[in-house]
Amino acid sequence: MEGATAKKSISLETLVIQNITNMKELKAKLNDIIKTGKDYDYDVSSCIKSLVNSSDPEIVLLSVQAIAELSKCEEKRESYAHKETIVPILNLLKKDITSERLELVKQSCRALGNLCFDCDNGRQTIIDCNGVPILVALLQKTIENSMEGSEDIKLLVSKILLNFTIGGKEMCELVLENGVVELIHRILVSELSKDDMSDSLVTTVVMLLSVINDNLHEHQFSDDINSAVLSILKESTNIEITELCLDHLHMQAEHDAVKTLIAEQGGVELVCSRLEVLVGRRAVGDLTTEDAEVEAIMKQACDLIIIVLTGDEAMDRLYASGRGPVYRTAVKWLSSTDSRLLAAAVLAVGNFARKDQYCIQMMEEGIADKLLDIFSTHHNYSVNQESCAAELGTAVRIQHAAASAIRNLAVPEQNKRAAALHGRAAPLLISALPSIRPQHVAYKVLAAVRLLVAGQDSVARLVASDPAALSAISGWGAAEYAGAAGEAPRLLAACVKQLRAGRQLGSFVQVEGCIACIVNMLVASHSLMQNEAILALTLLAIESLKPKTPTTPDFDYETSFISQLVKSEIGKHVSVLMGTNCAKMPVEVAENLLAFLDITSKKGDVASDYKEAKVDESLKKFLDTRNDLSDNLKTVIADVMSTIANYGAE
Template sequence: MSEETEDILNMVESLRVTSDEPEKCLDRILKFLLIEQDEEDLDQALEAAVEKGMLGDLYDIMTHTSNGTLCKVIQILAELGKTESIREPCVIQGFIPILLQQLKSDDITMATQACRALGNICFENDLGRNAVDENDFKGILLFLPFQTWGGRHTAPQTIACGFLILLNVTNTHDGLMQKAVDGGALDVLDEYIRYHQEDHGLCNMVLLTVGSFIDSEICRQKFSESSLLSTIVRLLDTHAGEVYQETVLDLLINLSEWDEVKDLLAETSLSNNLIQIIQVNQGKLDPESQQLIKMASDLLILLLTGDKGAEAMFANGEGPVFVESVKWLEDEDSRLQMAAVLAIGNFARNDNHCQRLVEEGIVEQLLELLKSHRDHEADMTLHHAILSALRNLAIPARNKPALLMAGVLETVLLLMSSETMAVVFKLLGVLRMLVDGQETAALQLGTDRLFMDRLVGWCEVDEHAGVQGEGTRLLASLVKNGRSVELMRNVIKCQGIPPLVAMVSSEHLVMQNEALVALTLICSTVLDEAALPLKQSELTETISSLLGNKSTLPEILCNTLTLTKTLCNAVSQSSPNTLSCKLLVCAGRATDIPQSLRDEIMTSGIPDIARQLSSHEEEKVREAANTFLAIFDDTTLER
């Protein structure tokens, strides 16, 4: 038995012996709890005392004693509540109702200690929070001490205790959180931030309590309706605001996860405050300054993810945030470089902004930054951010020629060897946006055998669905926009047919349509070369499955029927390309693969399904089905 355990057990025994006059024993126990000692030894000693019935002894004294003694017992409970393993036994012993009653005491010391005890006992203790919820049957407001003791004129340390209970009792407990919010807790928090800014300890406690409240979904609507948000932002403008910068930034970062609050923040002076914080700390290398730069820039980017924030901060290319972002592109601080690229990527979510950004020469700056970091795999986050910005800039049709002329295509291909799938995903996105409607760019990529081999490899990356999908979409886009025999033959040589056929069965309508269009173009142009891989990729089974599925959308049915008709029509209208091919087929030494594929379609039941679709409720489907059947029936008559 340790010395601490022996001491506390002796005190508990003395408490029982002198139960009629326990004050001296209580003083000894309190002194023991308050002296500095090893925390683990103290916890073990207290656990042993609780096992010996210490809490029952304290409960008996609480229920049969004067106010002076009661206050000492409550102070002891406040200290005991610091030990995790004792919190639930305190609840089970029945202390919560007594402590709640003492919150209404006119004795400030008594109420303060009751606050401490409740706060400590309920810290990370759902049993305690539930007990508060169950026993507070009269709807006692958890911040009642503030009102009873005179509001903001009460001693700060007493108020801090009130916020301790508000924080610890309501944290993660929806029922108590709802009661506190409905009772006006947010207004109380607002008031104390406004009137106690000079008391750093108290104001930090209030901000900590706000942080607990904003983690709750329950508070979202109430928070956006209160003045607390603007009060917290204004705190950065005060002469004492520097003390609270990190705490306030942390709060606002959490709040900005909510779209409605994000939009409200965008309408305040917050963005200017953030720029000022960054400027003041720019160039400083100490950890605190670097942390403030990171938090301020992170918060700026969060605000920019909202449409209102992006519009307000762009301000037709003259907003302070936009102006500073452009400067940061050339800053030596990697954090600011990253913030600049992310900011530009968010500004570029608007077509008008995109045009202005291109005119301002932002594309060239992004490319220079990418070139300077292209050989550093460790900079993959920056690569990802630059590619995201370039993709957004490439979306408007009027920007595409300018980006191609600036050399975006050649520069981003420098990352083609990247093994980071997140970077590859963004790379493919940039390329797909660039070739859309740009025949020359599509031909440049689609006829590059090295790139096409790499692209088809990405189409088969099972471990990253995004890369697989984006890769196949780019493949289909190259076929659609290039419309070149050479390009389509390159797709076939690089084994690009299987991914396109697989894409027809995608769960995404857009991807299905893109694949069907690409395959239709290939069948109408280079069917002789494509027939074998189409057959091997089980195109017939894919077509049959789509047409026979009652949940297939009319648009997909029409495009699938068009593909089938095109394939069959191409076979019936074509002949072997050379005399040698004819002789080989006649001699039985080669197979007419296109004809074999067509026969497979005709005998697979697809015509029967088409006949059923000729009675479809959608006129376009009926027309597509009848057009396909006309080819089938004509062929039957010829035979």
Template sequence: MSEETEDILNMVESLRVTSAAPEKCLDRILGFLLVEQNEDDLDRALETAVEKGMLGDLYDIITHTSDGALCKVIQILAELGKTESIREPCVIQGFIPILLQYLQSNDITMATQACRALGNICFENDFGRNAVDEHDGILLLLKLLREHVKTTEEGADRLRTIACGFLLNVTNTHDNLMQKAVDGGALDVLDEYIKYHLQDHGLCNMVLLTLGSFIDSEICRQKFLESSLLSTIVGLLDTQTGEVYQETVLDLLINLSEWDEVKDLLAENSLSNNLIKIIQVNQGKLDPDSQQLIKMASDLLILLLTGDKGAETMFANGEGPLFIESVKWLEEEDSRLQMSAVLAIGNFARNDNHCQRLVEEGIVEQLLEILKCHRDHEADMTLQHAILSALRNLAIPARNKPVLLMAGVLDTVLLLTSSETMAVVFKLLGVLRMLVDGQETAALQLGTDRGFVDRLVGWCDVDEHAGVQGEGTRLLASLVKNGRSVELMRNVIKCQGIPPLVVMVSSEHLVMQNEALVALTLICSSVLDEAALPLKQSELTETISSLLGNKSTLPEILCNTLTLTRTLCNAVSQTPPTTLSCKLLACAGRATDIQQSLKEEIMTSGIVDIARQLSCHDEDRVREAANTFLAILDESTLER
């Protein structure tokens, strides 16, 4: 038996012997509990004492005395509640309803110790929380908190802090008690505590921690928005003592910014100016606390920008403080601020008018310079990703595309084609797709580059990243559509680009289906001689049949699929029988045979019968497309 265990057992035994006048024994036990000692040894000693009936002895005293011993027992229970294994035994012994009664004590010390005991017993202990719930403990606690909002007598400040701690421990992750606390007006009480006791740092920090627990729950969202807490919390950053609360407030606001409604509200007040000031004050400081504040403030600014109103409000026609600071941060050596600047630019660039202003301000050239400096390091992939995201957004407006191409964006981002980081590749493909949209010269530059198209087709088959796969095939289709060059299309065929385009036709996304159908239609109308074999091997006929025969296929897809089928059959009909110049196969006759075989597959696959059914479709455009296809077949049959 350890020395600690022996000591506490002796004290408990003495308590039993002198139960009629237990004060001195209780003082000895308190002294034992409060003295600094090894935590594990203390826990084991207390567990043994509880097994030997210590809680029963304390229960007898607390239920049969009304003198000074009472407060000491409650204080002992508060200390015992720190040991996890003793919390449930305290509940089983029946202490919860007794302790709740003493929350209403006129003796501030008694009420404080009752709060301590209840708070410790309920810490991460749903058994204790449920017991509090059964005895309407939340209502009693809220009554206590209200009564002492402005109390000035000695000990009231500590009581307020301890009571808030009890509220935190009893409601944290407990939905039923959280709901009762919110319905009972807990948020308004906590708001009052901050307003009246701003100088009490311990209390305000406890209130903020409690609020942090509340806002993690969906339960209090609407009540929170209805209260004035948001402006109160933000207002803390404007106070002279605001520095004390900065980290806690920022953490709270970051969590709040996950709600879109709150995000927009925060973007409309002075918060962004306060955040910029925090960054400026700590800029250049290397200590962990300053760096953490810079990170949290910049993270929060970016979160605000992702809201519907945030980017518009903080851009302010290019005059917003955050936009002005972001331009400066692009030139900062501090990598965190540079990253924040790039992310801010990317979010500002979600608006076409903003994009034009950003391009006029020379932001593109700055982004390219940063990218060139960070293109060779895998460690910089987060920055690469952010820059590519910004460039993609800037490249969306049609009027910006030629400007970005003239600035050298295409050649610069192509330096990243060797990246093995799929997140970077995903953004790279997005930039390229935006750049070539409507830009024939750019499409030709990429589409006729054998090395690039080989790499692109490889990305179309990346199973581990669906985003890269999707963007890859979309870029491939876009090159065909925007380049409209026989040389480009032949390059795509040689690089095995037909299979991913056929697969893309069956995409679950309407836009991707259409893009693939348009690309394949262009290829069939221009270079079917070289495309016939890979189209046949990719089971294009089965794909067409499946789409046309599916009753859920949208009219637009039906029309484009029929156009592709008609184009293919028409191209075969117009192909001279013996004069083909075949570069893909051994002889012209063989190429013609494959094209003819592809057409015969269509004729015998049931597609013609489906087309006849579609000629009676409810939609005019589908009927017209089906009849046009059938007419082409009839003409080719007559010619034969």
């Protein structure tokens, strides 16, 4: 061949091996293949498949070893991932482990492990040949057999099962059905009893658990296995094992029972302690591990702490009436200069603040002030456009966590009063609203302010007197983000309800967008929100449309209110509300709505909008559908229908 050196053809190389009659030469050839390994140039799979069934034990050993080496190559692996190869190897693994067969078993395990590494054909062939029970039986033998070399085989079989389960859900289910997890538990317990556990074996079996977790998301392992993994985490300082244990426990902590188990067995205290050690060592430059690995572990550790705290029983145990070591650690970390510990602390406090009793205790302890300091610092940092993306991301995360925790603390009535008397929380959060950009942060801040408004006139007046804040709130009401868009009109409605009357309500009319924001809530999916919108619009209508007096300000509230109602398509919103809620609208909600329609339908532009949107027809349908309406309410409905229908008539 011009320009290249011709290689022997595949068939010729096969013939060469097939024609070797001298056993010594054949063994030499197999040794040569083994030595060359995955770089061997020729496909001699047909020969090897034949030789693996040889009656000569040494030829069988060399053939299996050759398969193990050749299968390291992805291309060659496919040539051997068939029954002709895998069945003889499985048959070899069925037999007892003896000192004479030790090397053969090891090489058979290596070959099988390589044949199902990233190879669906190999895995499927193992399934088709009923290989999983054979592998499980072999693993059990290695656990029960203390002879020299059994530890090596135990590791190799575990690696086969790992490569096998990586294939997906079916493989993981087969492994579970055949009792592998019980054997893993025995392995972990055995390793824990040793002075020097095998990092390779522990890494492999815990990784096997993680693969099952990944593929069978709903599977909950037994308390025994989860406790064993937690014990491994306590005993091992190996970075890879630590990461795997944290990963396993985090995935298992999706189940409340596992959250409780981790809390009961000191898992969260352990993780907190490990975090502090890592932060301390890093601060003094005493870590040789790559930064990315340390970051990954610290993130996993923080995530595990938080997910355990989302369990009610686990959270109660760890709070321990405010004396729990984990809670006290979280409070301590609120003053940390390390962003990871600080973020974990704020999230932890937010989770502890799910019970009113705990919220009240935390408010008395001054936790709210710490959170406000944290929110203020990181809000100011997040609006600094000169910061790098990573720093901004961290600042936003902590800002969001702080806002969320403050929101939780504001739930109990006692805390609302305390916050209003203290006078710091509401002004800080309200003043931050115009400069908040991330929607998830806005959502939590809007929710926190709304809770602070409830029952507190002073907070409602603060919102009403801040045009920039009102503009920001109405802007979030028009945003596409469900969380902030849902909270914004509720906050405006809560302020209007709290103020009820007085010219301060005019602030909501003067700031463009507030009326439309509340009108949009008429078609919210929850009747509570619909009623909040109706009540707020009614109060605003009463205030804006009342007769002018000599002391009335120059601003024309009536014209502005009517104009904004029409621009927000009030008629369409009312028609949709009536059309979708005829049968289920509570009478008290209907009464509020009729009061609003009675007031506003007397204004020409609004009546025109109602007529165009066929609000009178919607009212007729509502009247015909219901038999629980009072005579007085029926009269009001008839009057409003008549006003709308007759609008514009000569």
